[in-house]
Amino acid sequence: xEALKQAIEREGVGIGSEIVKVDGFLNHxxxxxxxxxxxxxxxxxxxxxxxxxxxxxxASGIAAALTTAQAFGGIxxxxxxxxxxxxxxxxxxxAQVYSFTHQRxxxxxxxxxxxxxxxxxxxxxxxxxxxxxxxxxxxxVHQAECELVGVGICVEKGFxxxxxxxxxxxxxxxxxxxxxxxxDGKIILKEDE
Amino acid sequence: xEALKQAIEREGVGIGSEIVKVDGFLNHxxxxxxxxxxxxxxxxxxxxxxxxxxxxxxASGIAAALTTAQAFGGIxxxxxxxxxxxxxxxxxxxAQVYSFTHQRxxxxxxxxxxxxxxxxxxxxxxxxxxxxxxxxxxxxVHQAECELVGVGICVEKGFxxxxxxxxxxxxxxxxxxxxxxxxDGKIILKEDE
Numbered sequence: 001x002e003a004l005k006q007a008i009e010r011e012g013v014g015i016g017s018e019i020v021k022v023d024g025f026l027n028h029x030x031x032x033x034x035x036x037x038x039x040x041x042x043x044x045x046x047x048x049x050x051x052x053x054x055x056x057x058x059a060s061g062i063a064a065a066l067t068t069a070q071a072f073g074g075i076x077x078x079x080x081x082x083x084x085x086x087x088x089x090x091x092x093x094x095a096q097v098y099s100f101t102h103q104r105x106x107x108x109x110x111x112x113x114x115x116x117x118x119x120x121x122x123x124x125x126x127x128x129x130x131x132x133x134x135x136x137x138x139x140x141v142h143q144a145e146c147e148l149v150g151v152g153i154c155v156e157k158g159f160x161x162x163x164x165x166x167x168x169x170x171x172x173x174x175x176x177x178x179x180x181x182x183x184d185g186k187i188i189l190k191e192d193e
Numbered sequence: 194x195e196a197l198k199q200a201i202e203r204e205g206v207g208i209g210s211e212i213v214k215v216d217g218f219l220n221h222x223x224x225x226x227x228x229x230x231x232x233x234x235x236x237x238x239x240x241x242x243x244x245x246x247x248x249x250x251x252a253s254g255i256a257a258a259l260t261t262a263q264a265f266g267g268i269x270x271x272x273x274x275x276x277x278x279x280x281x282x283x284x285x286x287x288a289q290v291y292s293f294t295h296q297r298x299x300x301x302x303x304x305x306x307x308x309x310x311x312x313x314x315x316x317x318x319x320x321x322x323x324x325x326x327x328x329x330x331x332x333x334v335h336q337a338e339c340e341l342v343g344v345g346i347c348v349e350k351g352f353x354x355x356x357x358x359x360x361x362x363x364x365x366x367x368x369x370x371x372x373x374x375x376x377d378g379k380i381i382l383k384e385d386e
Binding site for chain 2: 023024028029030031032033035036053058059060062063066067069070074075076077078079081083102110111113114
């Protein structure tokens with residue numbers, strides 16, 4: 001997606017060989033207009049599919065999930081909650097997710113009533129690296145006996161294995177920008193095929 | 194705000210004397226159309242004011258912050274991050290916030306570049322109870338030498354002291370629904386004046 005790639009090239013910062021810092025427009029400060037275009041891009045990629053709800057995980061997936069839901073006409077967004085929550089309640093689907101950012105295991109939860117059996121679910125997240133968060137969300141989709149339509153990712157780190165693993169298992173993954181490498185602080189994006 | 198009050202009366206659940214559970218439409222599953230109306234209601238309340246950006250705290254403030262920013266024509270949203278973050282960087286404003294949900298102190302952070310000095314800031318959050326999160330955000334606004342225009346809250350717990358404390362200090366607080374009490378699981382809302 002051209003506007004997102006331009007924002008990454010203009011404002012993104014590569015740190016070391018692995019960190020892609022895009023917190024000026026994507027996941028700390030949000031460029032609202034860009035986020036709306038991101039939502040429309042996921043709608044374009046999945047238009048024609050029946051989608052009943054968007055599933056993401058707090059916190060930085062919420063904005064893209066919301067604009068995607070808007071592009072689909074205002075379908076519900078469910079965001080999985082992290083940690084042991086007093087306010088999730090005992091009736092929750094859960095999955096273990098390793099966070100590389102925080103270097104610890106998190107449990108993510110979704111209250112059962114919000115994912116009715118048979119729902120067709122689109123997973124949206126801001127980043128895909130090793131794929132831990134998306135794998136946890138897919139596990140919750142399966143626990144709920146819902147159908148996974150696909151995954152939409154704003155920025156995929158193509159040099160980490162999450163995207164490849166999902167695609168090899170037949171999961172449809174749409175990434176709006178794929179980082180091939182970080183070289184001397186510069187973020188090298190994959191060109192469109 | 195009538196649509197939000199109706200949703201609370203129809204779907205909200207009161208637990209004990211303090212917990213207002215609205216996770217079916219506000220802070221776990223998001224009713225996207227209702228959230229857009231919430232954004233428009235904050236815009237109506239603060240229209241005429243110059244607002245440069247919306248400030249909230251992850252995670253459940255993000256959706257209302259985003260739709261409010263949309264109602265203001267697509268101004269940026271900044272969401273404060275919780276915890277010690279590898280990816281916030283050393284150059285951050287920080288405040289200590291006690292979380293009643295998790296019964297622990299959290300540090301919240303905002304990277305300095307995303308709150309330029311002199312910005313006129315509207316704080317948005319989903320809940321106001323003891324006011325800890327909003328007080329932390331106000332502290333960050335002051336650290337950044339920004340101007341606080343006001344606070345917009347989806348659901349205020351009127352029986353807890355956060356809202357009163359803020360108003361006594363002269364902070365403008367707009368709450369779209371105020372819970373007066375929880376009686377036998379029923380949420381009693383304050384009537385419009």
